[in-house]
Amino acid sequence: MSAMKIQRKALVTLKEGAYKWLFATLAFASLVFLVGIVFTLLTESLPVFSKIRPTSFLFGPFWYPTADPPEMGIWPLITASFAVTAGAMVVCVPIGVGTALFIHELAGRRQRAFLKPVIEILAGIPSIVYGFFGMVVVAPILQDLLGIPTGLCAFTASLVLGIMATPTVASLAEDALSFVPRSFREASLALGANRWQTLTRVVMPAAGSGISTAVILGMGRAVGETMTVLMVAGGAAMVPKSLFDPVRPMTSTIAAEMGEAVMGSLHYNALFAIGLMLFLITLGVNIIAEIISRRFRLKLGLGR
Amino acid sequence: MAPETKICAQHIDFFYGRTRALKDISLDIYANRVTALIGPSGCGKSTFIRLINRMNDLIPGTRVEGKIIMDGLDINHPRTDVVDLRRRVGMVFQKPNPFPKSIYENMSYGLRINGMKDRNFIEQRVVSALKKAALYDDVKDRLHESALMLSGGQQQRLCIARCLVVEPEVILFDEPCASLDPISTRKIEELILELKKDYTIVIVTHNMQQAARVSDYTAFMYMGELVEYDLTEKIFTVPKERMTEEYLSGKFG
Numbered sequence: 001m002s003a004m005k006i007q008r009k010a011l012v013t014l015k016e017g018a019y020k021w022l023f024a025t026l027a028f029a030s031l032v033f034l035v036g037i038v039f040t041l042l043t044e045s046l047p048v049f050s051k052i053r054p055t056s057f058l059f060g061p062f063w064y065p066t067a068d069p070p071e072m073g074i075w076p077l078i079t080a081s082f083a084v085t086a087g088a089m090v091v092c093v094p095i096g097v098g099t100a101l102f103i104h105e106l107a108g109r110r111q112r113a114f115l116k117p118v119i120e121i122l123a124g125i126p127s128i129v130y131g132f133f134g135m136v137v138v139a140p141i142l143q144d145l146l147g148i149p150t151g152l153c154a155f156t157a158s159l160v161l162g163i164m165a166t167p168t169v170a171s172l173a174e175d176a177l178s179f180v181p182r183s184f185r186e187a188s189l190a191l192g193a194n195r196w197q198t199l200t201r202v203v204m205p206a207a208g209s210g211i212s213t214a215v216i217l218g219m220g221r222a223v224g225e226t227m228t229v230l231m232v233a234g235g236a237a238m239v240p241k242s243l244f245d246p247v248r249p250m251t252s253t254i255a256a257e258m259g260e261a262v263m264g265s266l267h268y269n270a271l272f273a274i275g276l277m278l279f280l281i282t283l284g285v286n287i288i289a290e291i292i293s294r295r296f297r298l299k300l301g302l303g304r
Numbered sequence: 305m306a307p308e309t310k311i312c313a314q315h316i317d318f319f320y321g322r323t324r325a326l327k328d329i330s331l332d333i334y335a336n337r338v339t340a341l342i343g344p345s346g347c348g349k350s351t352f353i354r355l356i357n358r359m360n361d362l363i364p365g366t367r368v369e370g371k372i373i374m375d376g377l378d379i380n381h382p383r384t385d386v387v388d389l390r391r392r393v394g395m396v397f398q399k400p401n402p403f404p405k406s407i408y409e410n411m412s413y414g415l416r417i418n419g420m421k422d423r424n425f426i427e428q429r430v431v432s433a434l435k436k437a438a439l440y441d442d443v444k445d446r447l448h449e450s451a452l453m454l455s456g457g458q459q460q461r462l463c464i465a466r467c468l469v470v471e472p473e474v475i476l477f478d479e480p481c482a483s484l485d486p487i488s489t490r491k492i493e494e495l496i497l498e499l500k501k502d503y504t505i506v507i508v509t510h511n512m513q514q515a516a517r518v519s520d521y522t523a524f525m526y527m528g529e530l531v532e533y534d535l536t537e538k539i540f541t542v543p544k545e546r547m548t549e550e551y552l553s554g555k556f557g
Contacts, residue, residue, distance in 0.1 A: 109364065183401035187463070190357060191414040191470060192391035201417070206404055 038279070045273035048072070051266060057273065063237040063248075065257065065267040072270050074277070076239045080247035083240050084157045084229060088222040091162025093215055096169025100211075103170075104177040105199055123167035131231030134160035139232060148244045152234035155243045160232055161222050169218035176210025176296075177203065209296035213289045220285040224278065226251035250274050307334035310474065310504040311356060316370035318351055320363070325351050327528045329370075333474075333521075338496060338505045340519035340536065342512055344556070347525040349508045353476045355379070356506065357393040358386050374474070391418070394467030395476040399483050400459035402451035402466070407443050410451045410462060414470040429469050437465035438495055457488025464495065475499065477507040481514065493518050512552060516540050524548045 048057060052072055060073015099119065103112050138160055139151030148155075180203050188198040204211070234246020235256065248256075254271050261268040311333040318326035326348045333339050341349035354360045355372060358379065372379040379389060391414075402410050411430040420426055434440040439461045443454070451462055460480060467475060477496070481489040496505060496518050509515050515522050516536060523533040524545075532539060532548045543549045550556060 181401070183397060183399060184403055186359065186362070186395075186397065187401045187403065187466075188413070188417075189362070190359060190390055190395040190397075191417065191467065192387050193413075193417045194387050197417045201413070202403055 041272055041276045041279060045269055045276045048266065048269045048273045052270075057270075058277075061239060063253070065261075065270060070266060072266070074250070074253075074270075074274055076237045077248055077250045077253050077274065078277070079239050080154065080233065080237075081223060081249040081251070083154050083243070083247060084161060084233060084249050085219060085222045087154060087158025087243065088161035088165055089215070089219055091159055092165040092169050092218055092222070095162075096166045096214070096218060097173050097211060099166070099170040100173035100177055100214075101199070101204075104174055105195070105203070119167045119170050122163075123171070125164075127164065127225060127227040128231075130160055130164050131228040134228060134232035146244070150234060150246055152232055152246055153244045154233060154240050154247045157229050157233035157247070157249075158243070160228055161225055164225065164228060165218040165222045168221050169214050172214030172217055173207075173211045176207040176214060179210060180206045207296075209292045213293040213296070216285055216289040216292070220282050220289070223285065224251060224282050226255050230255050250278050254278075307337055309333070310335040311372060311374045311506075313352075313355075314371045314373070316352070316355065316368065316372065318348070318355065318360070318369075319367045321365050325528050326355075329525075329530045331523055331530060331533050333504060333506055335504050336500055336502075337520040338500050338507060338518050339521045339523065340515035341506065341508045341523050341525060342510075342515050343525035343531075343551070345510070346527075348528040349523075349525050350478050352525070353395075353478060353506050353508055356474065356476055357390050357395055358384075359395065361386065391470050392472055393474045393476060394470065394472035395478065396460070396463050396467060396480050398479045400456055400463050402454070402459050402462050404450065404452060406448045407451045407454070407462060408447040410466050411469055414466060418470065433465045433468040436468050436499070437461045438491065438498075439465055455488070457484050457491060460484060460488065460492060461495065464492075464499075468499075472503065474504045474506065477505065477509075479508050479510060482510065489514070524551060526551070 052060075057072060057074060058078070059075050060071065061075050062071040062073050063076050064071040099115070103115055107115060134156055135152070139156050141151070142148065142156055142159075143151035184202050184206055185198055188202045189195075193201070229249045230252035233249060233252060235248050235252065236246040237248040237253070238245065240247045254274055257267070258271055261271055309332045313329055313331050313333075316326055316329040317324060329348075329352060341352060343349050351360065355368060356374070356379065360366050360368070368380055370380075374389075374393070377389070378384060403413065405413075408430065411433060412426050415426050415429060431440065434443065439458060442458055443462075446453075451459065454462060464475075464480075481492055484492065493514065496507065499505060500520075507515075507519065519536045521533065522536040522539040524531045524539065524543075524547075526547060532543060532545045534544070539548060540552060543552065
């Protein structure tokens with residue numbers, strides 16, 4: 001009997017070990033991908049810097065990669081990305097945070113039950129659909145309305161991108177609000193504060209860094225978005241002078257030009273270098289968001 | 305001399321949806337006395353005190369019948385100013401719940417939401433409330449540090465002080481020592497005995513010894529009903545109801 005028992009026990013141990021290895025492998029797969037991507041980005045983009053100085057690559061005012069000799073300064077693309085992202089934030093922060101506050105603090109049960117799925121559906125629409133909508137609906141309307149030469153410009157891109165990033169901001173901000181312990185609210189109300197005072201003086205400060213995290217992650221989403229801006233931003237690689245200039249952000253540059261760039265050429269490597277820049281920007285954004293949210297959890301005494 | 309009635313509950317019924325959580329509760333709460341509510345979990349004692357400052361309003365789908373009168377004010381009347389009521393009836397919760405702000409900001413909150421701006425006045429009130437709550441000596445050198453740095457017992461005394469700042473008439477304690485160690489508990493109990501000189505106190509407690517130590521009157525509740533209500537010494541020595549006696553002797557609970 002005992003021999004059989006031991007055998008069974010050994011089998012169980014073996015099985016448990018196998019499961020552990022299986023899941024460990026799966027868990028580490030993403031690490032492998034990350035390392036692979038960073039490695040590729042570096043090896044494919046570094047050759048550019050042997051021909052062009054990093055400063056003139058970053059701050060050069062002209063992007064004519066196929067001219068002879070080529071001009072490869074990505075300053076117009078960087079400024080375009082920042083302009084469009086900043087514009088998108090102007091749209092999505094008030095709408096997103098406002099929506100979260102409404103859902104969390106003011107909405108009745110029915111309004112909440114209606115609004116939450118609406119936001120989730122908005123988040124689930126593929127970006128190409130937003131781009132399409134921006135191109136055929138929003139751009140012509142704005143062109144007529146504002147009397148601008150083309151509706152495909154930084155302004156339209158900001159608007160469409162802002163609407164796209166709204167659900168991210170709204171749902172993360174709502175999470176931040178729901179992390180605020182009910183006891184804070186009760187304490188405030190029990191002291192004779194009204195709802196508005198409780199919201200602005202206790203709940204919002206307590207959720208403040210969580211809401212900032214939501215905003216920053218929304219920004220990350222806007223910076224990295226490709227399809228929409230490719231379709232509505234206009235595509236001109238010039239440093240924008242106004243919001244109504246057509247622009248060519250970093251992401252759409254890669255998407256538009258990767259197909260034509262000869263593999264291994266300087267242009268090809270330059271596109272990878274743009275990719276590396278984007279990666280660094282979004283990495284920075286995520287690190288900032290992580291630091292803020294950690295501070296937030298500490299402040300509420302929720303541990304690390 | 306018979307004590308003056310501060311709060312008078314008349315035939316209170318309370319419903320969570322269809323569940324009747326309180327059944328025909330009538331009792332008088334006397335001014336400058338400590339009234340303890342005891343009974344097993346779920347008997348409705350917390351629900352009852354949360355009616356006195358209308359905290360149950362926050363729970364959707366609840367309904368109250370009957371009247372609670374405080375100094376002539378009909379607490380449940382739809383036109384009663386809830387904000388003003390809550391200024392007159394302070395509450396200390398089961399778990400210490402200081403705001404994630406500095407000690408001073410916690411203390412001044414109740415005054416600032418009332419629109420008080422005079423710094424000297426605020427500081428005076430804050431200091432005097434901290435002294436009343438026997439916390440001043442512990443915190444006087446770190447008033448601008450986070451309240452979350454305090455120990456659990458200190459946090460709870462801060463919550464008491466925070467509610468004293470607005471000078472309420474009644475203080476409701478909802479199991480204030482549930483999460484505290486015996487030493488902190490003793491400090492809170494001493495504080496309650498001190499505070500009853502100036503305030504009317506209602507305390508919900510799980511701890512029968514605590515009720516015996518701090519209260520003048522004790523109400524024993526069971527399954528939403530008020531079984532017995534009398535002077536604490538009578539309840540603990542010569543209870544009239546068999547159920548009270550059985551609960552106090554630990555036969556159920």
